[in-house]
Amino acid sequence: MSKITLKNLRHSYLSNPQSDDDWALKEMSVEWSDGGAYALLGPSGCGKTTLLNIISGLLTPTEGEVWFGDVEVSHLPADKRNIAQVFQFPVVYDTMTVYNNLAFPLRNRDVNESEIDWKVREIAAMLDLSDTLKKRASGLTADGKQKISLGRGLVRADVNAILFDEPLTVIDPHLKWILRSKLKELHQQIGNTMIYVTHDQTEALTFADQVVVMQEGEVVQIGTPVELFERPQHTFVGHFIGSPGMNVLACELDQGRPVYGGSAVETTGTVAVEDPSARLEIGIRPEFISFADQGIAVSVEKVSDAGRVNIVETRHGDDIIKLLVPDGGHVPSENAFLKFDPDHTQVYANAWMVS
Amino acid sequence: MNKTTYQKAWFFVLPVVALVAFNALIPLMTVVNYSVQETFGDNVFFWEGVKWFEDVLNSERFHASLLRQLMFTGIILAIEIPLGVAIALTMPKKGPWVSVCLVFMAMPLLIPWNVVGAMWNIFALPDIGLLGHAINGMGIEYNFTRQPFAAWFTTVLMDVWHWTSLVVLLAYxxxxxxxxxxxxxxxxxxxxxxAVFLHIQLPKMKRVLTIAILLRFMDSFMIYTEPFVLTGGGPGNSTTFLSIDLVKVALGQFDLGPAAAMSLIYFLIVLLVCWVFYTLMMKDEDQ
Known part of the structure; x- marks a missing residue:
């Protein structure tokens, strides 16, 4: 086991990429520490799967290097990389029994049968598949099949990392939760590096210690779920994580202090913007806005009940500002003032955090 | 389970029943009618019972043509199915060549049977045909109008050329x-x-290959036009397959009774083989 390092990675599916849009993955350098539980989060088509396939060796990157520990593996084929991958659609070998499915990767690597037997039974027990070992794999339900796909990765003793490519897409909702806890449990048991691709923020935030957020082929932020929530480095992270997402409001800068709607907005830390023509915005999550006696004047437009909280939509000029009010909290009927929490108000220049 | 009985529904099935009756049942019944009677024309019939069936089943001539038919179908299946799968595996997966390959593959399928027979007849002629001339040029004596083996070789080659594409397209x-x-x-x-072929590609192709085998079985088992044009069933009787023999009996000798009995037996063999094969192939699918 070892850490995975991506150095100056770039990938394009075109043979002769010209403009920025031709790159499925824009230049990135990422380190995945050994034994970490990572989630790769982003909307569909942002390059998550491409990145995953580069790590597993199914794709060779156009530029840059992939290192496992001290070994460069950029040009090693997938079966030589000690990587296991679970795909969106469960892959089982229909004609084989569950047992033979699990034994398949070991048999391909000429492991002796007694060791295979021992290993297969151990993994089957871990995944609650022991009862089905003699059954044909094609007869199992989708979650059972997905467990087999995972099991084929786990039986190999040499696996560096297990990669998951939206593995719960075809699983029933009530089983999703069970499988996800199973994954978390396995991670604690065997301590493999796990990288989990998903576009579902709940899945990402519950599974991972570190979440890598991607957008349009770029890594926009790597951080713990708390960091992503409290200090989004990019307005996209603010939008994408949290429900409802962060309020992003166009602002101006007056002597290094952001001004919104004619009044200065308090933030902690200083704002340094180098490019004077940059598009400036402040970002504040609905969780950190409250009604006050004075501040930003708004009119209350809509209140929706989201269980323990109410989502209140207010309007200031052309901007819609959303805030959360706990159930039973007071919501003014028409005109009101808002107060932003200075600790959680960030300033963004061209969508990147500058405060 | 409780099923609702709704007798009026039969009424709606009636048009289909009528259609099937006209295009299948009634023609088949006339054959059945001939198969149990003797006629000397003028619409005069004498009841014969199962005599024709007994005659056909005990006839050595029928046995011989059935055996030839089984051999022919066995040989072409043994060649066309593996060959078709092999060609499908080597075809490009994407890019402009896909359509080029598909069109080339589809071409033999578009040629009418009798044209295929005529083409191969000329192609294989030992004196002026390209194939026949070339084989003779290599020092091998080849004349499909005189040598039974050469006739078989040419007929099989023609069928492989004509129909392997179908297997290729299905497998692809x-x-x-x-x-x-x-x-x-x-x-x-x-x-x-x-291992990829054995554990992924072959199992995933099982359904289409079942269809391919069924289609090729039925078509080759009933083959008539191509060998008729190519060899006319000869030399001697060496390429007289079932349908050629049937036509000889029915239209050559005008033995309508035995011919009708033979048709029915022929039909039942095709039906039985297809049913057994299909049941065996689909046995695992239901589990």
């Missing part, structure tokens, strides 16, 4: 429907190409 469609995930997973599992 089956292969294309396998999600990329399977190949990627196999790569990660370290599977060798042979």
């Amino acid at each position: 469609a089956g292969l294309r429907s396998i999600p990329e995930d399977y190949y990627q997973a196999a790569k990660i599992d370290g599977a060798k190409p042979w």
